[in-house]
Amino acid sequence: MSGKMKLGVFPLDVGHHIAAWRHPDVPPGGATDLSYFRHLAQVAERGKLDMIFFGDQMAAQYPDDESIGRTSRVLRPEPIALLSALAAVTERIGLVATVSTSYFEPYHVARKFSTLDHFSNGRAGWNIVTSWNDKEALNFNRGELLEHGLRYRRALEFVDVTTRLWDSWEDDAFLHDKDSGRFFDPEKLHVSNFKGEYFSARGPLNLPRSPQGYPVLVQAGSSDDGRDFAAKTAEVIFTAQPDLTQAKAFYADIKAQVEAAGRSPNHVKVMPGLMPIVGRSEAEAQEKFQRLQDLIDPQIGWVVLSRHLGGVDLSAYPLDGPVPELPLTQGNQSRQRLLLDMARRDGLTLRQLYERVVGSRGHWIVAGTAEQIADQMESWLREGGADGFNLMPPWLPGNLEEFVDHVIPVLQRRGLFRTEYEGRTLRDNLGLPKPTNRFKDGRKNIWI
């Protein structure tokens, strides 16, 4: 890492833990209530966090069996509308939305993020995903999956068209000269007239170049194609890393790929997910986590575990009995073997096994005092595992409030985190350069 750490918060629904909605302090109806999101953004801004980040899913997904109705993971407001509303009630925090390159047109995407960047005075970020999931496809008149590599080639072209649209106007193209009647300088207007393999968009965009030039480009893919795409385009990389050893390997690999792509590793911030649980003592933190674990609906735990074990039928086995010997199925066998080995090694019951699986979602959980959490974050930062972290609160808003009130001051006291925002834009705060307009002075694109 270089300098202080970067921090984002990723509020999913009313918390990342699958049972969050049953937590006594969690507001009902959170996911569709603007005042809930406003509160989250304002707490995060009080903590001087770099950004608030929203994932996306363009389908309501739920188990279609006897556990139907027992999950809150079916609701998702549209993320640009959400962040635009938050732009109006915050001043400094970055606003990052996930938008897929599979279900949108580049002109719409360019325009939405430009609007958000203008309205927020330079605080927009775009988490680029290529997601193509069956349930989503069915909502968009499509049936079949695109092949993985093709999705990324399409995504690269999508980003190319979109950045060209953002470069339609040079930064000083608009003159607003009332006396002479000249509103814009036509020499500073560039019509890209793009015709590619997958997309065409003539341009120009009907908005001036936005304060940041482009929103901050974020990526979270960890496959080979995903890393290649991130190395070429991303400025922030979100990643799931369960421990420091794996985090260091990922960090070293991605920074090397960024350098190999001809970009500065300093201009790409690697931010693993972190699920913090703050207590006055370690025991209290553990207790808080266990209270949440106890709220997992057995039917939902069962469904999730059965899915992770390759769709095997568990109905013959008792919930609090030992994990039985099970045959491997055609699904992800390495994950099946990993879970079964873990269960045997630690002598787990079926309930204990699903608690491990549905609790963490593969991310790094740290339960402890504020000092203990800060220690862990510091060591990841100093040992080359991270440039910062994306907080994934297990329940909301309480867990975020505790982090901001107790952990942030410790990080600040140690000089690991800002006490005031460095600048006005998300790029300023992340220490990322503003991309130069590729058309200015006849230049080629030099934003990377």
Add this chain to the structure above:
Amino acid sequence: MSGKMKLGVFPLDVGHHIAAWRHPDVPPGGATDLSYFRHLAQVAERGKLDMIFFGDQMAAQYPDDESIGRTSRVLRPEPIALLSALAAVTERIGLVATVSTSYFEPYHVARKFSTLDHFSNGRAGWNIVTSWNDKEALNFNRGELLEHGLRYRRALEFVDVTTRLWDSWEDDAFLHDKDSGRFFDPEKLHVSNFKGEYFSARGPLNLPRSPQGYPVLVQAGSSDDGRDFAAKTAEVIFTAQPDLTQAKAFYADIKAQVEAAGRSPNHVKVMPGLMPIVGRSEAEAQEKFQRLQDLIDPQIGWVVLSRHLGGVDLSAYPLDGPVPELPLTQGNQSRQRLLLDMARRDGLTLRQLYERVVGSRGHWIVAGTAEQIADQMESWLREGGADGFNLMPPWLPGNLEEFVDHVIPVLQRRGLFRTEYEGRTLRDNLGLPKPTNRFKDGRKNIWI
């Protein structure tokens, strides 16, 4: 009409007059500055207006000749992002966005408006357009125009899919029952699995049914196909009517068509556009308008007039000389003849003719004192020309402030306009019923 009048405001750029951006009181950079729009919405809300309405255009259009750069009509923020930001800083005013059925997928549109309706606690409206213009098509990988009738058939199916998605969940489908672990009632979930001629969308939508059920549906087409579509679907109809005679004919025709479609005429509000110019005297109002007319760039006036005269070359004629005898071209000949007849009848110069054309855009202009403007509005209302009006301020924000400060109190004093919002949702204020979920109790859709 029945009851009091309804009032909307339609801010286009920094005003509907083509020279608005050159007005001394108009802020530069208005069209991309959230604080400008926030001010407009808050002024409109202070005036108890029913709604603020935004048009849309998904292309930057400008004359591509020597007058390039001399128009401000190239900038348009994305309307849902704009209205969502305004939802966060207003309480009661309706928020209506234009979204085309030609360049979007129904699932996206259903989701955006549902989000806006949730975040605004029931203040969303959708102005449905089928627009298909050359410049837009080129930004979306399309070249040719869809035939007019086909566009409307496609739009009807689009509205059908979208309303089905809004009915995915019954109003009381979400239980939030922390104790029992039941988040929603699967009996109240309806997967429409729609496969139509133009669109497919399986559903369900990933948002609860919104406070208004559906956003208020608005339409502005005036062609035969447009009126037919409006009669079947629209709850608010915006229209351009230059005088009371034409307004009455339109009003009577559309209400009859609504009734013929089996709907209540009271549940469709007809709102012609109105460009008001308020002065302490009639002369002062006329002067204000003339000051704006004097700011029209002759090059732009020339371009617009030449377009209205069918693309004829005017370069040989002096600006302040009489309108010459001109041949009719292949364009809209009835409009060409209308303008030439008007010029001959009133002895107009070319400059005077373009001033008439670019000043009003075919809408009803009323310049006078607050009492005089109120008189005119009252007579349209009483004589069956309108249920209300959509204000089209020639420049902003000054013209809207003057209307709210001077005309609204006169209308209120006469009992023609509300002194306080009647309800919390846009439907409440407009007196429109909330559509019943078509799937509830096995019913057919009965929202119209």
